Amino acid sequence: MNAFNALHECDAAQQPAIATVSDELIASLRGRRREFADLGQLPADVVQTLRELGVYRALVSARYGGVETSPATFLRLVERLSEADGSVGWVASFGVSSMYLASLPEETLAKVYAGGPDVIFAGALFPPQPAARVKGGLQVSGRWKFGSGSTGADIIGVGIKVDGDQGGLPRMAVMPASSVTIERNWDVIGLQGTGSHDLVVDGVVVPDEWTFIRGGKPSLDTPLYRYPSMAFAAQVLAIVGVGVARAALDEITRMAGGRASITGAPTLADRAYVQSEIAKAEAKLRSARAFFYEATDDVWATLCAGGAASVKQAALLRLASSHVARIGCEVAQTAFMLSGTTGIYNDQPIATYVHDAMVVAQHAFLSEGTWQSAGRVLLGLDTPPGFP
Secondary structure (H helix, E strand, O other), rough: HHHHHHHHHHHHOOOOOOOOOOOOHHHHHOOHHHHHHOOOOHHHHHHHHHHHHHOOOOOOHHHHOOOOOOOOOHHHHHHHHHOOOHHHHHHHHHHHHHHHOOOOHHHHHHOOOOOOOOEEEEEEEEEEEEEEEEEEEEEEEEEOOOOOOOOOOOOEEEEEEEEOOOOOOOEEEEEEHHOEEEEEEOOOOOOOOOOOOOEEEEEEEEEEEEEEOOOOOOOOOOOOHHOOHHHHHHHHHHHHHHHHHHHHHHHHHHHHHHOOOOOOOOOHHHHHHHHHHHHHHHHHHHHHHHHHHHHHHHHHHHHHHOOOOOOHHHHHHHHHHHHHHHHHHHHHHHHHHHHHHHOOEEEEEEEHHHHHHHHHOOHHHHHHHOOOOOOHHHOOOOOOOOOO
């Protein structure tokens, strides 16, 4: 079976697709961006909308009632939601967390999804905190940063260190959201509505079977769960920047056709430098996006044909993610520069887009070190733990 047929049959075997994101929903979410930023999180009704769209069941195993969709399908869903608002896309991206949970024992997974597949799992990993062995499991205490989406979560995971662990990939402890205190201190320039506050836990005992190694071998064995999980974690964040950049480029294109200069100069659309910059930005974004999805589909086809993703394939996923996040940031900045003084106002969408795209590109998964690590793989050298 060739790779194309394997990919087609693998996708065809899936359950019905997750819901389509309508233009009406995009417009509604865009109209509430200021609300999200002021709240510092997504309101409960928006989180419920994400549930109904299938965001949180998309990557859940079919045996637990999930869709078990392809990585590209999930990425396109996050990309589309990010066109409405970067914070919405960012929170939706953590539907990928069900891939982490797949490293829990099967008996625990059955308990996680006993009430259905639409379980929201969020959390924070760093800095991992020491967890002492006590009767009943591991006693967890500490504070963790960047708990994106935890304000709407059902269960929350935090990073821990346990005596006897051999280092390498970190361990997470999973507990009910009610066991975690969320300290509201998310005060940033972009992605303001993600609710990425600090998480505080005080003496919660977590059974061993409710802990897992993030990025460790999953308990489930289907093509989806053989997809490189750490690379996927980078991809779902990077694609937020693509959606935001698309929205920024569409916005400046719309503005350019109708905005006349206060000095009497031609409209933006009639200026040669604007025409050139719009064309360059369009080419850059489309090219980076094409590489991103090409790398995704290549790995998926290999898995669907019964193979395993190579180190090089996984490294290309990481490389394409860092690249597209950087390009998304550059394209949003181009739109901002072309907007002139209009773009500097807080109620102007382009101001929001450029800040959101900048924050995406700052994430550690998409950092400068990714380029070096990917280069080492391409050159046949050893790589740091956890990459790709």
